[in-house]
Amino acid sequence: MRIGILGAGSTGLGLAALLGDVNEVTLLVKPHQVPQLVASTVVLSGVRNRSAAVRVAVPSSGLDLDLVILAVKAYDTVSALRALSEPGNDHISLPVLSFQNGLRHPRDIQFHCGERFLLGTISHGMRRTGPLEVEHTGEGDLVVGDPTGRNAGLLRQVVDALTEAGLVPQVSTDILGALWRKAIVNSAINPLTAITGLPNGAILEVPRLRTLAHAVVSEGVEVAVANGQSLEADQLVADLEQVASATASNTSSMLQDIQRGRPTEVGAINGELAERGRQRGVAAPLNDALVALVESISLTTRYDAPGPVTEGD
Numbered sequence: 171m172r173i174g175i176l177g178a179g180s181t182g183l184g185l186a187a188l189l190g191d192v193n194e195v196t197l198l199v200k201p202h203q204v205p206q207l208v209a210s211t212v213v214l215s216g217v218r219n220r221s222a223a224v225r226v227a228v229p230s231s232g233l234d235l236d237l238v239i240l241a242v243k244a245y246d247t248v249s250a251l252r253a254l255s256e257p258g259n260d261h262i263s264l265p266v267l268s269f270q271n272g273l274r275h276p277r278d279i280q281f282h283c284g285e286r287f288l289l290g291t292i293s294h295g296m297r298r299t300g301p302l303e304v305e306h307t308g309e310g311d312l313v314v315g316d317p318t319g320r321n322a323g324l325l326r327q328v329v330d331a332l333t334e335a336g337l338v339p340q341v342s343t344d345i346l347g348a349l350w351r352k353a354i355v356n357s358a359i360n361p362l363t364a365i366t367g368l369p370n371g372a373i374l375e376v377p378r379l380r381t382l383a384h385a386v387v388s389e390g391v392e393v394a395v396a397n398g399q400s401l402e403a404d405q406l407v408a409d410l411e412q413v414a415s416a417t418a419s420n421t422s423s424m425l426q427d428i429q430r431g432r433p434t435e436v437g438a439i440n441g442e443l444a445e446r447g448r449q450r451g452v453a454a455p456l457n458d459a460l461v462a463l464v465e466s467i468s469l470t471t472r473y474d475a476p477g478p479v480t481e482g483d
């Protein structure tokens with residue numbers, strides 16, 4: 171397949187290295203990045219080792235591609251979709267598959283793509299270590315699905331491409347439910363690692379952190395149930411433990427953002443869960459507290475480091 175990947179973060183680059191082996195992959199980047207990246211090689215090392223030559227282009231509606239994978243941060247979804255839209259209208263004619271965190275992007279994608287899009291979740295541990303280098307720190311699941319039920323042929327092609335790339339895609343008939351489950355697992359792992367500065371596995375090692383993570387997951391499940399999802403807290407706690415253990419040495423994407431002084435996805439994950447709870451009369455104080463803490467930590471990067479404490483301070 172001719173696949174464009176929009177979003178050169180850890181997930182986008184990891185997928186580029188894996189898919190680039192057997193597909194023609196184009197990284198879709200900002201205009202100023204094109205000259206630096208022309209004829210580039212993306213390198214994945216760690217649990218899986220792979221490198222692939224990729225093309226580089228600027229996103230636009232006129233690209234000759236069979237699929238665009240959206241791997242941008244949740245808060246960049248709308249600008250990414252606008253870059254792919256036909257000039258003068260909001261419509262995107264290229265088939266889109268999103269691998270993004272949170273619960274906000276499906277609405278925006280549907281607005282631009284109508285029925286022609288797929289959604290996915292990926293829980294492999296990936297850590298970006300250089301402009302085109304990613305460390306694969308843990309195996310995980312990859313789930314894809316067709317939320318509108320109108321893209322059976324495209325879904326088959328995508329599953330084949332992912333399988334040929336050595337991945338093990340699961341097809342979900344309830345991909346929105348899969349997104350809720352992933353968002354709930356992320357709602358505990360991501361902010362708790364971003365706040366503590368610890369890798370994912372620490373959540374299982376520190377007993378009170380583990381109890382807190384379970385409580386955050388249970389709160390997310392209450393919100394999901396109030397929104398019509400049939401989820402069980404015990405199952406989601408088991409999912410959390412499995413993901414934290416499989417990606418134990420990984421730096422979560424939210425901690426990577428904090429370390430780079432970039433905005434985080436806490437609003438799209440915990441903020442959105444809290445908001446969806448409020449809309450259904452379900453309070454989500456833990457999720458609200460995590461948003462407040464992560465947003466405050468993000469803010470500290472704007473302040474100068476305090477000077478040394480002197481007597482009398």
Ligand code: KPL
Pocket residue numbers: 271292293294295296310356359360370413417420421422423424
């Ligand atoms: O999705 C992730 C993320 O960091 O955003 C996990 C699976 C938790 C891996 O770190």
